[in-house]
Amino acid sequence: MTTTSDLPLAPTGGCACGHHDEAVPRLDARELPHAIRHGAILGAVSTLPVGGALDLTAPHDPTPLLAQIEELLGGAIAVAYLESGPQAWTLRLTRTR
Numbered sequence: 091m092t093t094t095s096d097l098p099l100a101p102t103g104g105c106a107c108g109h110h111d112e113a114v115p116r117l118d119a120r121e122l123p124h125a126i127r128h129g130a131i132l133g134a135v136s137t138l139p140v141g142g143a144l145d146l147t148a149p150h151d152p153t154p155l156l157a158q159i160e161e162l163l164g165g166a167i168a169v170a171y172l173e174s175g176p177q178a179w180t181l182r183l184t185r186t187r
Contacts, residue, residue: 114182118147128155135159135167138185145172147180159183 122130131146132155138144146152151174159167166187173180 114143114145116145116147119152120147120149120178128158131155132158132162135183135185136162138167138183140185140187143182143184145180145182147173147178149178151175151179152181 117131117134119127119131134144148155156169166185168184168186170182170184171179172182
């Protein structure tokens with residue numbers, strides 16, 4: 091039987107699985123069902139390690155979502171707009187603390 095203490099520990103800032111590159115992951119909210127969109131994004135953002143980032147693409151300026159992220163994580167996420175409409179908005183969300 092394997093217990094959690096038998097599993098290899100990942101170094102801070104990465105998973106250490108060795109099966110992917112270190113590129114910033116992308117999440118296209120337009121491909122998520124509307125009913126679970128914010129919950130899925132909040133889950134992804136809340137699991138970012140300090141210094142980790144996620145590029146989020148949305149069908150509109152996600153200011154309500156950014157307010158939810160601020161409420162949930164209290165200023166721990168820096169936001170940089172990479173693309174600002176009119177068809178899509180892409181933001182880089184980076185965990186700062």
